[in-house]
Amino acid sequence: MSGTSVTNSAKHAAPASPPLATARLPRWAPLAIAAGSIAVACAIGAGFGLDSQIQWGLIALVLFIAGSYAITARVEGRRQAKDRMATSLVWASFVLAVIPLYSLVETTISKGVKVLDINFLTHSMNNVLTIEPGGGVxxxxxxxxxxxxxxxxxxxxxxxxxxxxxxxxxxxxxxxxxxxxxxxxxxxxxxxxxxxxxxxxxxxxxxxxxxxxxxxxxxxxxxxxxxxxxxxxxxxxxxxxxxxxxxxxxxxxxxxxxxxxxxxxxxxxxxxxxxxxxxxxxxxxxxxxxxxxxxxxxxxxxxxxxxxxxxxxxxxxxxxxxxxxxxxxxxxxxxxxxxxxxxxxxxxxxxxxxxxxx
Incomplete structure (x- = not known):
C-alpha cells in the first residue's frame, strides 16, 4: 500500500517532458509571403506614384524579408526566424545580381535582332553611308x-x-x-x-x-x-x-x-x-x-x-x-x-x- 502511494506521488512529482514536435510553417508559406509582399509593394508603388518597376521590386524584397522574419518568429521562434531571414537575404542577393544581367541580355537581344541576319554577318561597311541602313559586321x-x-x-x-x-x-x-x-x-x-x-x-x-x-x-x-x-x-x-x-x-x-x-x-x-x-x-x-x-x-x-x-x-x-x-x-x-x-x-x-x- 505504501509502495503504491510512493509510486503515485512520484508520478505526480515528475515534471512533464516538453513535446518534441514544434509548430512549423507549411511549405507553401514562403510563396504566400512572397505573393503578399508583391501585392503590398504594388499597392505602395501605385499609391505613391512610383513609376519604376525596380522600385516596386525593391519594396517587395524588403517586405518579403521582414515578413518572413516576423511570421517565422511568431510561429517557430526567433532562432528559426533568424535562419529563415539569412536564407531570404541569400535569395535576395541572388535576385539583385540576376536583375542587371537579365536586363542587359534582354535589352541587347530586343535591340540587336532588328538588323541581325545573314547579310549583316556576311557584309562589311564598305561603300555604306552611316545614316542609311545596310552594311554588316x-x-x-x-x-x-x-x-x-x-x-x-x-x-x-x-x-x-x-x-x-x-x-x-x-x-x-x-x-x-x-x-x-x-x-x-x-x-x-x-x-x-x-x-x-x-x-x-x-x-x-x-x-x-x-x-x-x-x-x-x-x-x-x-x-x-x-x-x-x-x-x-x-x-x-x-x-x-x-x-x-x-x-x-x-x-x-x-x-x-x-x-x-x-x-x-x-x-x-x-x-x-x-x-x-x-x-x-x-x-x-x-x-x-x-x-x-x-x-x-x-x-x-x-x-x-x-x-x-x-x-x-x-x-x-x-x-x-x-x-x-x-x-x-x-x-x-x-x-x-x-x-x-x-x-x-x-x-x-x-x-x-x-x-x-x-
Whole structure:
C-alpha cells in the first residue's frame, strides 16, 4: 500500500517532458509571403506614384524579408526566424545580381535582332553611308578572330610555362618578383597596355602601328596574367603523390611535369585559357589606339588598319543616328554570343577532362 502511494506521488512529482514536435510553417508559406509582399509593394508603388518597376521590386524584397522574419518568429521562434531571414537575404542577393544581367541580355537581344541576319554577318561597311541602313559586321568578326587568335598563340605558351616555373621550380627571389609582377599586371587597365605597345612601337619602328598585330600585342599583355594565375592554381591542385611516385621510379623532373603533372591538370589549364580569351575579346581601348579601325575587309593583321567587334560597336554608336544604333546593338549581340560560346566551350572541356569516379 505504501509502495503504491510512493509510486503515485512520484508520478505526480515528475515534471512533464516538453513535446518534441514544434509548430512549423507549411511549405507553401514562403510563396504566400512572397505573393503578399508583391501585392503590398504594388499597392505602395501605385499609391505613391512610383513609376519604376525596380522600385516596386525593391519594396517587395524588403517586405518579403521582414515578413518572413516576423511570421517565422511568431510561429517557430526567433532562432528559426533568424535562419529563415539569412536564407531570404541569400535569395535576395541572388535576385539583385540576376536583375542587371537579365536586363542587359534582354535589352541587347530586343535591340540587336532588328538588323541581325545573314547579310549583316556576311557584309562589311564598305561603300555604306552611316545614316542609311545596310552594311554588316563581317570585317569586324575577321579582325576580332585574328587579333584574339594571335594574342592567344603568344600568351598561352608563355603563361603556361611561367606557371610551371612558379609551381615546379620557383623557390627564390626571382619567383617572388615574377609573382609580384603577375599580380600587378592583373590589374593593369587595358588603355595602359595600349599606350605601352604604342610607345614601344614608335621607339622600334618610328611610326604609328596601324595593324591588327599591334593590337594583339596589347591584348597579350592583358591575357598573360590571367593564363598564369589560372594555370598556377590548376597545377597546385595536382596531388604531390603523383610527382613523388614518378620521381621514385627514376623519371626526370622535366619528364614528370610533361607526362604526369600537365596531363593531370590539362582540363583546368585549357579552361583558364578559354576564359582568358573571353576576357580580352571585348577590349576596345587598345584597338582604338593601335589598330584604328576600318570599314574594309582586311585579312592581313600585319598591315593596314583593321576593325574588331568592340571597336565596331564604339564606332557605330558614336555616329549618332538610328541605323548606326541598330548596327551597334546587333554587333553587341554577336559579341555576347561569341563570349557565351567560349564560356560554354570552357565548361565542356572542364567537364570532359574532370576526374571520373570509378
Amino acid at each position: 563581317y570585317h569586324a568578326i575577321i579582325g576580332t578572330l585574328e587579333q584574339v587568335g594571335i594574342a592567344t598563340v603568344i600568351a598561352a605558351p608563355l603563361g603556361i610555362l611561367t606557371a610551371i616555373y612558379l609551381v615546379e621550380y620557383g623557390k627564390g627571389a626571382l619567383a617572388k618578383w615574377v609573382t609580384f609582377f603577375v599580380d600587378v599586371m592583373t590589374g593593369v587597365p587595358s588603355i595602359v597596355s595600349g599606350l605601352f605597345i604604342l610607345s614601344v612601337w614608335f621607339v622600334v619602328v618610328g611610326s604609328a602601328p596601324q595593324s591588327g598585330f599591334a593590337g594583339s600585342l596589347a591584348l597579350t599583355i592583358l591575357m598573360l596574367p590571367v593564363v598564369v594565375r589560372s594555370t598556377e592554381e590548376m597545377l597546385k591542385l595536382v596531388p604531390n603523390e603523383l610527382r613523388e611516385a614518378s620521381l621514385a621510379l627514376g623519371v626526370p623532373k622535366w619528364r614528370t611535369i610533361v607526362k604526369v603533372v600537365v596531363p593531370t591538370a590539362i582540363g583546368g589549364i585549357t579552361t583558364g585559357v578559354v576564359l582568358a580569351i573571353a576576357r580580352i575579346a571585348g577590349e576596345s581601348a587598345p584597338i582604338a589606339l593601335l589598330v584604328f579601325g576600318s570599314n574594309l575587309i582586311n585579312t592581313n593583321p600585319f598591315k593596314n588598319p583593321q576593325s574588331s567587334l568592340p571597336y565596331y560597336i564604339f564606332e557605330q554608336y558614336g555616329n549618332g543616328n538610328e541605323p548606326s544604333y541598330n548596327r551597334a546593338w546587333a554587333a553587341a549581340l554577336v559579341l555576347i554570343a561569341f563570349v557565351m560560346i567560349l564560356n560554354l566551350v570552357a565548361r565542356g572541356i572542364a567537364r570532359w577532362k574532370a576526374p571520373k569516379s570509378r
